[in-house]
Amino acid sequence: MMEQNDLATLLETLCPMFLLLNKDGEIQQVGPTLQKLRPDLQMTGMRFLDLFELLRPRNVSTVPALMSMAGTKVHLKFHDEPRTALKGLVAPLPTGNGAVINLSFGISILDAVRDYALTSADFSGTDLAIELLYLVEAKSAAMEASRSLNLRLQGAMLAAEEQAVTDTLTGLRNRRAMDHVLEHLIASKLPFALMHLDLDFFKLVNDRFGHAAGDQVLKVASQIMLDETRRDDTIARVGGDEFVLILKGLVDPKILARIAERLISRLQEPISFQGASCEISASIGIALSTQFQVPKVSEVLHAADLALYEAKRSGRSCSCFYSVPSNAQL
Incomplete structure (x- = not known):
């Protein structure tokens, strides 16, 4: 049977934004990327509901209710600022001694990357967020290139129009x-x-x-x-x-x-x-x-x-x- 330390090591590789909770809702282990969001806060040992506010499902307000939500998606935010929005999936441990909650940024990923200076190394290699980030970066680069080209074209057009009505020797009108x-x-x-x-x-x-x-x-x-x-x-x-x-x-x-x-x-x-x-x-x-x-x-x-x-x-x-x-x- 897999030991808890082995499980934590595996989760760090596959789910860098995971939380490992015991049956009482205390945080036993934190993924490296999730810890990066609160680098000065010792999350281990804190109660999950003291760190996060559950937004959906709205009827979940206790640890037992949370543990019973196998495969259910949850929406939550940090209690403190910045109140980054997160999405997660609850997976109770087979032993019944706790649960793993795998979190992600969802639609707020762009804000998170900016706010926390995240890089591709902070995500799982199979995370679609990486592809999204590359697409956004490529789109931004393309838009910047397009804007720069448009500015150059506008400048060239204005220069051509000015040249068409200007005497080249004196700079006066023609x-x-x-x-x-x-x-x-x-x-x-x-x-x-x-x-x-x-x-x-x-x-x-x-x-x-x-x-x-x-x-x-x-x-x-x-x-x-x-x-x-x-x-x-x-x-x-x-x-x-x-x-x-x-x-x-x-x-x-x-x-x-x-x-x-x-x-x-x-x-x-x-x-x-x-x-x-x-x-x-x-x-x-x-x-x-x-x-x-x-x-x-x-x-x-x-x-x-x-x-x-x-x-x-x-x-x-x-x-x-x-x-x-x-x-x-x-």
Whole structure:
């Protein structure tokens, strides 16, 4: 006949969360994993019902009733915190001197693994809990990989969208972005001013100092335009040395004239490049959306072009406003 010590050794291997009770309900032996849940508590010698609260079956409240439940599933919790939920199966000993209760975490296994830092070594090798843990771990890894991939795809998409509307040299908006902004402002019936700015003598810089110098001039000029406008304004490079500035909600000619003056003044300052002094100026044509009964993108751009040509005919380094022809119905 198997001795109790041999039984305990066997149970530790096959059922690491077992309890061996005597006929009075005192705990004689505790599985290593179950002891790990209360590492500082000496469970051996305690009464089972002092350690656990039986939740189901509800009519079981005594040790004799518990011992008579051969093959019955029980649901219980620790009396103290954390009140981990457990499920068990009662197996009375053939000698009638006690019972073995084999416990498991059931649906609360994930919380238990986290709360008690359990590993696969804490479970029986045939316990389906191990497979569940592997599945959860694999699912978590797959979800994390999917989330990471989605973030990278979203980032790549945003970067592609940004690149599609950005001038690569200056970082300003490009013509596509300009058209989108103008169409939105017109559709929203929001007033705006449009400045068409052309860099004078830019070709001379390229011819004299090379394209690298020209690129530097374009970058500095772009930064000046950003400095002299608001965050909500749009600045687009629409040609080699041509720029369009869209100033949302600003149609006051006096304010616009002052902005143009500041731009022209700052762009006249020499720009250094590898010891060379690159000198340019700027001509600006200005058109207002309010000059049109029903503004169209092409009409406002054409009006600013006409004003720019007038500024160049006036000697460059100046700005001109578009004048509505008196005999035209726009």
